[in-house]
Amino acid sequence: MEMSHIAANAKPSATLALNAQAKRMVREGQDVVPLALGEPDFDTPEHICQAAHRAIEAGYTRYTPAAGMPELREAIAAKLRDENELDYAPEQVIVCNGAKQALYMLMLCLVEEGDDVLLPAPYWVSYAAQARFCGARPVAVDTTGNDLRLTADLLQDAVTAASRLLVLNSPSNPTGVVLTGDELRGILDVAARHDLWVISDEVYEKLIYDEAVHVSPAGFGDEALERVITVNAVSKTYAMTGWRIGYAAGPQQVIKAATSIQSNTTSAPNTIAQKATITALTGTQEPVAEMRDAFDKRRRLVVDGLNEIPGVRCVMPEGAFYVFPDCSDLMGRSINGRAIENSLQLCEALLEEALIALTPGSAFGAEGYVRLSYAASTEEIEKALERFVEFVDRLEG
Ligand SMILES: Cc1ncc(COP(=O)(O)O)c(C=O)c1O
Numbered sequence: 001m002e003m004s005h006i007a008a009n010a011k012p013s014a015t016l017a018l019n020a021q022a023k024r025m026v027r028e029g030q031d032v033v034p035l036a037l038g039e040p041d042f043d044t045p046e047h048i049c050q051a052a053h054r055a056i057e058a059g060y061t062r063y064t065p066a067a068g069m070p071e072l073r074e075a076i077a078a079k080l081r082d083e084n085e086l087d088y089a090p091e092q093v094i095v096c097n098g099a100k101q102a103l104y105m106l107m108l109c110l111v112e113e114g115d116d117v118l119l120p121a122p123y124w125v126s127y128a129a130q131a132r133f134c135g136a137r138p139v140a141v142d143t144t145g146n147d148l149r150l151t152a153d154l155l156q157d158a159v160t161a162a163s164r165l166l167v168l169n170s171p172s173n174p175t176g177v178v179l180t181g182d183e184l185r186g187i188l189d190v191a192a193r194h195d196l197w198v199i200s201d202e203v204y205e206k207l208i209y210d211e212a213v214h215v216s217p218a219g220f221g222d223e224a225l226e227r228v229i230t231v232n233a234v235s236k237t238y239a240m241t242g243w244r245i246g247y248a249a250g251p252q253q254v255i256k257a258a259t260s261i262q263s264n265t266t267s268a269p270n271t272i273a274q275k276a277t278i279t280a281l282t283g284t285q286e287p288v289a290e291m292r293d294a295f296d297k298r299r300r301l302v303v304d305g306l307n308e309i310p311g312v313r314c315v316m317p318e319g320a321f322y323v324f325p326d327c328s329d330l331m332g333r334s335i336n337g338r339a340i341e342n343s344l345q346l347c348e349a350l351l352e353e354a355l356i357a358l359t360p361g362s363a364f365g366a367e368g369y370v371r372l373s374y375a376a377s378t379e380e381i382e383k384a385l386e387r388f389v390e391f392v393d394r395l396e397g
Pocket of ligand 1: 038097098099100101124169172173201203233234235236241245246
């Protein structure tokens, strides 16, 4: 029996595959330093957990409307107005099972067979997979020649008649790049000129450092509000990855279509988690600041350490909790008789020979790089850096 074309071509995400191997090694008793996954290593703040307990006790155990609880949609609209200067009515907001589901439903609403989805590369792996599930073609817009920053010119050069959707992700996973307001305005001008939909994935908006400022491109005026769909989640900001709450806000007809899809596929997300999300958004933001400060210290530690390793070059990221060092000078060398020709082979060798779990740049459309997540303790980061130095010392050729 044959499966569908989409199922037959579906691959598990490369990040998860390597992480599964790392987990297997940990289960076998090996001391692997896990720096591959995109998940804060903090626990969900206590007051948010307490809100979930209270929700159960108060009987919030039934379905909510398909687009989410009205009071949560109101809280999200208020957050977008107060923090992002975006003027959305609660009816223009849909609550989903994480940002990931929001993104997928938006793609289902916006693209189809024959359409191209423009992805500034390096890009988060699932954008490309989701575009393919919709029958569309992911098209990488290479930014590696411009310090990993998308420019209006790079976008302009990549646009064709088939281009339909641009996915922006600032702060970026995997690069940590935060685009400036000016950069985003130039990019939005190109999108407007070619009538592209724009999804702005802002899940790392609160994790920004130094002088970086987060800008939501939907706020550039009425035209932008009709073109850009803003996606966010509580997953990274509040260390709530397992609660599965994300959301999208955009033009009424897009949110209405996404709600129809959601009502027939997953229904609204977990009611208790929706209640807890109201507390996350409206309660104290102190834990967010504490987590941000911790990430900031680790960021400096990891970038300084990586730049001392011969053959590794790392720019200081301004956001998220990843660094994306250029390791192309390590390619063509070998260790223990195994050749390192690409970023996947480098990550396999780092895992098996040095017990460090990283993610290959090829998974993000950028060969020669690796992604290191510093959502790990200082001790783990220091251990990984020492092992990386020893690993490079052992390289031959
Ligand atoms: C850029 C980006 N967008 C979306 C997501 C998914 O977020 P969620 O866990 O809310 O589905 C991730 C998670 O790694 C991410 O890195």
